Amino acid sequence: MTAAVETELTTTIHGDRVSLLRVLGPAHVWALGVGIVLVGEFTGWNFAADKGGALAALIVCWIVGLLYTSVAMIDSEVTSTVAAAGGQYAQAKHIVGPLMAFNVALFLVFAYTMLEVSDAILLGDTIVAKAGVEGLTHNSFIAATIVVLAWLNYRGVLMTLNVNFVITAIAYVSIVILFFSVSPWTQGAVLKLNELVTPANALPYGWIGVIAAFQFGIWYYLGIEGTTQAAEEVRSPARSLPYGTMAGMITLLIAAAMTWYVCASLMPWEYLGITYYPLWDAGKLTGSPLLENLLFIATLLAALASANGCINDAARAWFSAVHPKYRTLYRSILFVLPMALAFAFIADLNQAITFSILSGVLQYTFMSINIMMFRKKWPLGSIRRGYTHPFHPLPAIVLFCLCMVTFFAIFLGFGSQLIAMTVFYFLISLWFHFYRYKFVRRGDQFSMPWPRPQGY
Amino acid sequence: MSRYVPPEQSKAGQIFDIAIVVVAIFVALWLPLKLGLAGAAKSIDPLDAKTWDALGQNATMASIWEKLGYTPETAHDIIQNRFHYIIDWPTLIIMAVVLVAYFVFLFRASDREYREVINEKFEDK
Numbered sequence: 001m002t003a004a005v006e007t008e009l010t011t012t013i014h015g016d017r018v019s020l021l022r023v024l025g026p027a028h029v030w031a032l033g034v035g036i037v038l039v040g041e042f043t044g045w046n047f048a049a050d051k052g053g054a055l056a057a058l059i060v061c062w063i064v065g066l067l068y069t070s071v072a073m074i075d076s077e078v079t080s081t082v083a084a085a086g087g088q089y090a091q092a093k094h095i096v097g098p099l100m101a102f103n104v105a106l107f108l109v110f111a112y113t114m115l116e117v118s119d120a121i122l123l124g125d126t127i128v129a130k131a132g133v134e135g136l137t138h139n140s141f142i143a144a145t146i147v148v149l150a151w152l153n154y155r156g157v158l159m160t161l162n163v164n165f166v167i168t169a170i171a172y173v174s175i176v177i178l179f180f181s182v183s184p185w186t187q188g189a190v191l192k193l194n195e196l197v198t199p200a201n202a203l204p205y206g207w208i209g210v211i212a213a214f215q216f217g218i219w220y221y222l223g224i225e226g227t228t229q230a231a232e233e234v235r236s237p238a239r240s241l242p243y244g245t246m247a248g249m250i251t252l253l254i255a256a257a258m259t260w261y262v263c264a265s266l267m268p269w270e271y272l273g274i275t276y277y278p279l280w281d282a283g284k285l286t287g288s289p290l291l292e293n294l295l296f297i298a299t300l301l302a303a304l305a306s307a308n309g310c311i312n313d314a315a316r317a318w319f320s321a322v323h324p325k326y327r328t329l330y331r332s333i334l335f336v337l338p339m340a341l342a343f344a345f346i347a348d349l350n351q352a353i354t355f356s357i358l359s360g361v362l363q364y365t366f367m368s369i370n371i372m373m374f375r376k377k378w379p380l381g382s383i384r385r386g387y388t389h390p391f392h393p394l395p396a397i398v399l400f401c402l403c404m405v406t407f408f409a410i411f412l413g414f415g416s417q418l419i420a421m422t423v424f425y426f427l428i429s430l431w432f433h434f435y436r437y438k439f440v441r442r443g444d445q446f447s448m449p450w451p452r453p454q455g456y
Numbered sequence: 457m458s459r460y461v462p463p464e465q466s467k468a469g470q471i472f473d474i475a476i477v478v479v480a481i482f483v484a485l486w487l488p489l490k491l492g493l494a495g496a497a498k499s500i501d502p503l504d505a506k507t508w509d510a511l512g513q514n515a516t517m518a519s520i521w522e523k524l525g526y527t528p529e530t531a532h533d534i535i536q537n538r539f540h541y542i543i544d545w546p547t548l549i550i551m552a553v554v555l556v557a558y559f560v561f562l563f564r565a566s567d568r569e570y571r572e573v574i575n576e577k578f579e580d581k
Contacts, residue, residue, distance in 0.1 A: 050539075051539060096563065096566045096567075096570065097565075097566030097567060097568075097569045097570030097573065098566065098569045098570070098573065099562060099565050099566040099569055100562060100563070100566040103562060106481075109481075110481070110485075114485075192516050195514060195516035195517070196516060196517060196520075198514075200512075201512070204538075205539060205541060208541045209539070209541070212539065212541060266520070267520055267524075268513065268517045268520060268521065270531075270534055270535045271520075271521070271524065271534065274534060281524070285520065285523060285524075339478070339481065339482075342482070343485060346486065346489065347485075347489060355485055365559070369563070407551075407555065411547070411548060411551055412541055412543075415544070415547050415548070415551055416488060416547075417488045418551060418555075419547075419550060419551050419554055420484060420487060420488045421484055421485075422551075422554045422555055422558050423554060424480060424481075424483070424484030425558060426554070426557070426558045426561065427480070428477070428480055429558070429561065429562060429565070430561075431476070433565045433569070436473060437569060438462060438463065439462045439463065439465050440462060440569075441460070441462055442459075442460045442572045442573045442575075442576040442577075443459065443460075443573065443576035443577045443579075445573045445577075446573050446574065446577045452574065452578045453574060456570070456571060456574045456575075
């Protein structure tokens with residue numbers, strides 16, 4: 001690997017240039033990526049079983065794993081080269097153009113804010129379910145989660161991601177403990193996969209159900225690309241970003257496989273497909289109070305870690321002034337806060353997850369085209385790359401094809417919503433291109449010290 | 457190529473533009489919820505005989521349902537609540553056209569803007 005070229009987001013306050021702090025290492029990158037995603041094992045992935053059966057949930061776990069491996073490979077190359085806060089926003093600005101960057105920023109803010117909303121709803125619902133108190137609602141827990149985590153993010157990135165590392169690690173270890181506690185090598189004692197997933201019910205809707213399951217299969221890994229948002233705050237982007245992202249992806253593939261195996265072996269697919277707490281339920285069904293309580297706490301920690309990481313990433317995608325003391329993107333954090341609070345109270349978990357997935361898939365479609373343009377405009381050898389991903393263009397083609405399948409899957413469940421959101425992006429793009437763009441300083445949009453792109 | 461100097465925008469104008477984006481985000485997310493367009497086509501296929509056997513549950517499944525606190529009567533609406541995947545071709549075609557049109561516009565308009573950025577950035581080189 002060679003050193004990446006870096007740019008910095010700075011704010012000038014009273015004549016002093018204030019920038020984000022370079023204080024993060026690979027462990028923080030891992031904590032950011034896995035922290036955002038791991039909640040998907042605690043809720044969300046199991047709705048894939050509802051859409052297509054237990055076996056469909058496993059098939060999409062693998063195929064969507066391939067989609068995200070492509071995302072991680074592509075992202076590692078582009079981000080370790082365009083090492084700037086904003087992640088895919090900064091990539092779009094330098095490779096495709098200002099309008100695309102504007103859209104990508106919206107994809108990111110939508111995806112992360114709705115994911116944060118889902119996390120807060122899950123946390124509130126989990127506490128209410130555990131308390132079992134008549135009349136207790138999740139509202140105060142949701143509001144407290146969003147506000148406290150926004151405050152933590154406001155105060156500093158190092159503490160934010162240190163917290164994320166610890167709570168993500170605890171949540172992850174709880175899945176490993178559950179897995180080894182149920183004697184996974186023996187069927188019949190605790191796990192009863194053969195009796196719960198039978199030839200008659202493995203794919204209750206046939207292959208159309210497998211395709212439909214892609215929608216929630218995304219939830220196994222949604223947000224791993226968020227590691228790129230730390231690009232401007234890691235000490236060595238060329239090393240930390242690819243290592244952190246790839247390690248995160250491997251971690252998640254293992255967690256997803258363990259989660260599916262334990263849950264599908266402990267509960268019928270019809271129940272697995274509708275429960276909001278598959279791992280907590282799995283803990284209950286083992287009959288061990290220790291495992292039940294461990295998985296309850298882990299569900300809360302996973303939701304907290306994810307919401308925490310989402311606030312971090314949404315703020316970097318929105319991009320604004322740096323706080324003079326805490327060196328955080330404080331205005332962005334405050335801007336996104338009311339939006340998250342508002343949707344936490346009007347959307348339910350299923351819908352918030354779908355909003356997030358929709359924006360994520362639009363973003364992955366962009367990434368598959370973006371890497372092709374990146375390689376064409378700056379072929380290998382023309383600029384220094386932090387990391388060069390192998391097998392190009394295969395990951396881009398795989399990613400693009402799987403995005404198309406996922407759009408079809410979303411159509412099968414939320415077609416009207418997909419059309420409404422695309423129309424929104426279309427209209428807002430027209431507004432930007434024909435009105436807002438006139439206020440943009442052209443030359444300032446390209447800050448990398450690269451040669452002129454080929455073909456321009 | 458001469459350097460493009462954007463017009464100065466007033467503070468009020470900037471706040472108005474931010475408000476437009478925020479309102480548009482809210483409308484895009486909230487409207488489908490309000491109009492009841494969110495959610496998949498799922499409905500209950502009712503059964504007369506509400507037994508574990510009729511619900512297609514073997515002894516192991518039935519014991520787990522009972523451990524979770526369900527009876528055949530209370531589990532009926534969960535087990536029989538099924539998706540009915542019907543491809544609505546006109547909606548699918550509209551969705552495909554909207555998506556393709558959006559991405560084509562996005563890349564073409566971005567490319568026009570990008571050429572201006574590159575020309576100004578590299579004008580002296």
